[in-house]
Amino acid sequence: MKILVGYVPTPEGEAALTAAATEAELRGASILLLNTSRGDAYIDARYANADELAAAEAKLREHGVEVTIQQAVSEGDVAGALLKAAAAEDVGLIVLGLRRRSPVGKLILGSTAQRVLLESPVPVLAVKVPSPHD
Amino acid sequence: MIGLSVFGELMHGFSAVLEPMNLLWAILGVTLGMLVGILPGIGPALTIALLLPITFNFSDPIGAFIMFAGIYYGAMYGGSTTSILINTPGESASVATAIEGHKMALKGRARAALATAAIGSFVAGTISTVLLTFVAKPIGNLASHFQATDYFAITLLAMVAVTAIIGHSLVRGLLSLVVGLFIGLIGLDSLSGAPRYTFGTLRLLDGIDVVIVIVGLFAIGETLHVASKLRSTPERPAVLEKGRLRTGYLNKSDWGRSWKPWLRGTALGFPFGAIPSGGAEVPTFLSYSIERRQARKKGHDEFGEGAIEGVAGPEAANNASFSGVLVPLLTLGLPTSATAAVMLAAFQIFNVQPGPQLFEDESTLVWTLIASLYIGNLILLIMNLPLIQIWVQVLKVPRPLLYAGILVFACLGVYSLSGSGYEVLMALVIGVVGFFMRKLDFPIAPVVLGVILGPAMEEQFRRSLVISNGDASVFVTRPLSAVIIVLTVLALFVPYLPRIVARLRGTQPTHDRLTFGEDD
Numbered sequence: 222m223k224i225l226v227g228y229v230p231t232p233e234g235e236a237a238l239t240a241a242a243t244e245a246e247l248r249g250a251s252i253l254l255l256n257t258s259r260g261d262a263y264i265d266a267r268y269a270n271a272d273e274l275a276a277a278e279a280k281l282r283e284h285g286v287e288v289t290i291q292q293a294v295s296e297g298d299v300a301g302a303l304l305k306a307a308a309a310e311d312v313g314l315i316v317l318g319l320r321r322r323s324p325v326g327k328l329i330l331g332s333t334a335q336r337v338l339l340e341s342p343v344p345v346l347a348v349k350v351p352s353p354h355d
Numbered sequence: 356m357i358g359l360s361v362f363g364e365l366m367h368g369f370s371a372v373l374e375p376m377n378l379l380w381a382i383l384g385v386t387l388g389m390l391v392g393i394l395p396g397i398g399p400a401l402t403i404a405l406l407l408p409i410t411f412n413f414s415d416p417i418g419a420f421i422m423f424a425g426i427y428y429g430a431m432y433g434g435s436t437t438s439i440l441i442n443t444p445g446e447s448a449s450v451a452t453a454i455e456g457h458k459m460a461l462k463g464r465a466r467a468a469l470a471t472a473a474i475g476s477f478v479a480g481t482i483s484t485v486l487l488t489f490v491a492k493p494i495g496n497l498a499s500h501f502q503a504t505d506y507f508a509i510t511l512l513a514m515v516a517v518t519a520i521i522g523h524s525l526v527r528g529l530l531s532l533v534v535g536l537f538i539g540l541i542g543l544d545s546l547s548g549a550p551r552y553t554f555g556t557l558r559l560l561d562g563i564d565v566v567i568v569i570v571g572l573f574a575i576g577e578t579l580h581v582a583s584k585l586r587s588t589p590e591r592p593a594v595l596e597k598g599r600l601r602t603g604y605l606n607k608s609d610w611g612r613s614w615k616p617w618l619r620g621t622a623l624g625f626p627f628g629a630i631p632s633g634g635a636e637v638p639t640f641l642s643y644s645i646e647r648r649q650a651r652k653k654g655h656d657e658f659g660e661g662a663i664e665g666v667a668g669p670e671a672a673n674n675a676s677f678s679g680v681l682v683p684l685l686t687l688g689l690p691t692s693a694t695a696a697v698m699l700a701a702f703q704i705f706n707v708q709p710g711p712q713l714f715e716d717e718s719t720l721v722w723t724l725i726a727s728l729y730i731g732n733l734i735l736l737i738m739n740l741p742l743i744q745i746w747v748q749v750l751k752v753p754r755p756l757l758y759a760g761i762l763v764f765a766c767l768g769v770y771s772l773s774g775s776g777y778e779v780l781m782a783l784v785i786g787v788v789g790f791f792m793r794k795l796d797f798p799i800a801p802v803v804l805g806v807i808l809g810p811a812m813e814e815q816f817r818r819s820l821v822i823s824n825g826d827a828s829v830f831v832t833r834p835l836s837a838v839i840i841v842l843t844v845l846a847l848f849v850p851y852l853p854r855i856v857a858r859l860r861g862t863q864p865t866h867d868r869l870t871f872g873e874d875d
Contacts, residue, residue, distance in 0.1 A: 258588075258589050259753070260588065260589060261585060261753045261754045261755055262589060262750060262751050262752060262753050262754060263394075263395065263437070263441065263443065263589065263590060263750040263751075263754075264441060264589055264590050264747070264750040264751055265589035265751070268588070268589045294588055294589070297755075
């Protein structure tokens, strides 16, 4: 079985990565890490560079988990890219980081996490960034 | 005492530009220029085209020109930012900057590269504005001796020279020019009043408004063109190293290595802006190769690994070229780049006739415009460096939203001109034509030059013939006209210079043909 983690180099992405690593260890699963961007802006901090991908990979290997990394620009449809990867690779669980969005922001740009939660055929683990008080 | 009177008039201009309203236009102009400079694919020509319809409502043309000029040179400042930080030139004038600038950024010297670009732009902008201040009026006086045949010849030169140097194919460029000339012919004949190419419709009797052509080609066509290449791998901007504001982010050796390229870049940019060579592209690349040669000679050749000279020179050159562009634009009414052509259209809208008379009839306008260049350059220098992180944020805007907004704004602008859907439809059709021209590698700057200069050229041509009683030899018997016409013919061969030189030397040419991208 594989666990798909939607990774972005932000606190949310790191939280998802940690949760995915723990879950993979528990289930003895391998991890498929997907990093993508809508690709419609000239700069996008969520599109990881080589260093960030290497760091993420190292973090997972520390947990003794096998990793496959996929990185591609999705044609404006990040949720679709995640769902497609999940369908193609025999994925049993999707791990996502959640962040707070304003209602207006969701109205204009939509919510990737919401679409994955609603449309994924496999269970989805949604992770939040631990608040500083915990 | 020419010097003193120029000084007095300039001071008069300063007092006008420092009025709150004009200062506001200057700030608005340079800010807009900075933003469109940063955004690849969106240039000053497009922005000015987009704002042209709005300026119809201005009671006073001075504000509009201050703003347009600000957009033009503000874009030169902004263009370097994207070149350096993400290796995607924001403007064609900043292509040369990207070569060394991005390498510097990768080596952790992004701030130094941005600083030498900004300070160099300021130095070049200011020096070249001083040159403009003192050169403009004498050239204007010289131009007052021009006769109709000379005007015809020089207009022809401007169109042909810019067409020859832009784009990958001379034939395509000339075809574009002919399309522009044709659009310019539509409507009533200015001398006889006979309708031409109106196809029997009353709508076309007035001709096609230059503004509609410009908005269609630049705003709609260009936007469709960049939007058609929508998806790209997003870049991560290079990280800015920590720097202190007080030293301007440049250390002593940076200053030492930058000031000469700044001056050389200025010396290249100003004259190349003034001659019809399509604006800033040619001098930036020339400056780049001169700086590389200089560095090789001195032995500390860092070119290829982020040489600061390779940023300082071209950035100074592109800013200096702007003041150069203003010389023929103000004194002869002759645009030497696409953006200048759009500005000329703005002059026509306000019924301000650029040319030798301009300094007499509209001296307040001219000197306020020139004074605004000094102020604008200063504002840009102050805004540029400390706020660089904010400027870069515009690159995060999702491009579909941006382009959709531009298209809506363009249609709205055309509609506001006439209040009729017919004009909007016409602009859209021209936009779609422009889109396919760009797709098929036809440059669009010659079209605009043809539309704007064509009618003026025709008028001078026919006036010459009327004066000479129909004797066409007047164009070659007057020495000045003859020289300019010979230059026009020679201009056609300029792009093939490398091949000709190589043939003469008996070596294989490295480049088949000099090509320069569209000035945008």
